[in-house]
Amino acid sequence: MRGDGPRIATVLPVLNEATHLQACLESLLHQTIDPSSHIIMVFDGGSNDGTQGIVEACMAQQNEVDAPQLALHSNPQRTVAHARNLALKMLPESVELVVEMIGHATVEKDHLQQRLDAWDACEQRSEKPLGAVGVRVESMDEHPGAVSRWIDAALHSPLGQSGGQFSRFSKIGTTDVPAFATHSRHALESVGGWDEAFITSQDSDLSMRMKKAGFALYRSPNATVKMHKRARLQNWWKMGHRYGFWRTKVLRKHPSRAKWQEFLPWLGALVTVALALSQPAWAWLLPGLYVAVLLLSGTVYGMQNRELGGVVGVPLCLLMLHASFSIGLLDGLIRKGRPPSDRG
Structure with missing residues (x-):
């Protein structure tokens, strides 16, 4: 003491x-x-x-x-x-x-x-x-x-x-x-x-x-x-972007904190673009698989909770999280930070 x-x-x-x-x-x-x-x-x-x-x-x-x-x-x-x-x-x-x-x-x-x-x-x-x-x-x-x-x-x-x-x-x-x-x-x-x-x-x-x-x-x-x-989709998007933005700041200071899963959306987007340019017939593959997995996640939630809206709502929230976080990662390389606005 x-x-x-x-x-x-x-x-x-x-x-x-x-x-x-x-x-x-x-x-x-x-x-x-x-x-x-x-x-x-x-x-x-x-x-x-x-x-x-x-x-x-x-x-x-x-x-x-x-x-x-x-x-x-x-x-x-x-x-x-x-x-x-x-x-x-x-x-x-x-x-x-x-x-x-x-x-x-x-x-x-x-x-x-x-x-x-x-x-x-x-x-x-x-x-x-x-x-x-x-x-x-x-x-x-x-x-x-x-x-x-x-x-x-x-x-x-x-x-x-x-x-x-x-x-x-x-x-x-x-x-x-x-x-x-x-x-x-x-x-x-x-x-x-x-x-x-x-x-x-x-x-x-x-x-x-x-x-x-x-x-x-x-x-x-x-x-x-x-x-x-959070109870609003707008604030959910802002939170995802904020987490991605400051994640970049953390990784620039502590590179060992990086997890490969965090970069999967960008990797998937780049591979899809590459396929669209080189093998157009296969360009739908990754986006199609991604949407299927999201819908499966929503279907499981909807069945477990007997909530029809969740079949679409959960995939939507996952898509927003992946997109906002990934955009935030990129934004963190460009801008300085500002106070959060994803509460309320």
């Missing part, structure tokens, strides 16, 4: 999260662990929808003796990386573990205790110093609309999953990029925190630097975060 005071700090970067922030804060303020061992640090990037007022109202109600400390800070640079680095500089000396959180997610009452238990379990398994432990991400929407269901199916389809944030893993194990991670403060300080050049994918970059520095990264299914997922 570093001394008396909170051991865990939850860092919460927010920007216009008024719709969901109250539920998020309530879930964090009423945990089963000793309130004195936990501090919640909210960093607002200039919200104009009442987000700050929600935090201030919660702070005003903190006369309860069983509530952890809640603090609101300004994040002038607005990005997640800037907010987390500000937190790293402002942490009480006693803090050993730093928890990632977002304003449109909630957790169960024993969530932080589950994180602590997961940390201990992973620490016992690891031969290296433990840098971070991720959790499992689940949908918060009890009655999601059709588009949300199709998007969720696409994310968990073999044709759409990356093994990252939305992975449905069931066992404790190592990972490349832990989602909603509990980080070791020592590990964070050892690698210099987050790279503020990354508006998105800052966690992927951080994880690579932690692994290079000799820290182990794990994930545990026992602790879960429930988050609101």
Whole structure:
């Protein structure tokens, strides 16, 4: 221990999260662990929808003796990386573990205790110093609309999953990029925190630097975060493009992170063009197979869930994901980044 005071700090970067922030804060303020061992640090990037007022109202109600400390800070640079680095500089000396959180997610009452238990379990398994432990991400929407269901199916389809944030893993194990991670403060300080050049994918970059520095990264299914997922196709397209765009930025800095599957759409397009120029009769082959596989995926979903719309909806979401991500990969070679607009 570093001394008396909170051991865990939850860092919460927010920007216009008024719709969901109250539920998020309530879930964090009423945990089963000793309130004195936990501090919640909210960093607002200039919200104009009442987000700050929600935090201030919660702070005003903190006369309860069983509530952890809640603090609101300004994040002038607005990005997640800037907010987390500000937190790293402002942490009480006693803090050993730093928890990632977002304003449109909630957790169960024993969530932080589950994180602590997961940390201990992973620490016992690891031969290296433990840098971070991720959790499992689940949908918060009890009655999601059709588009949300199709998007969720696409994310968990073999044709759409990356093994990252939305992975449905069931066992404790190592990972490349832990989602909603509990980080070791020592590990964070050892690698210099987050790279503020990354508006998105800052966690992927951080994880690579932690692994290079000799820290182990794990994930545990026992602790879960429930988050609101996208419900509009327009935002789904923007998310795919954003992920592809910043994926290129990560790969330029960490080439070893590349996965061949990420480039299959571009490879397929190039082969199709080559066939169209040299063997026109065969040019339909790859596109035809691709469409057939997408429709098969949609048919399986539709039959399993008795949802006729999903027969077309899931293939559409997969097609949008592949196209937007691939265009984003190329765009990342050309442009500088800008803040995301795929929420709301």
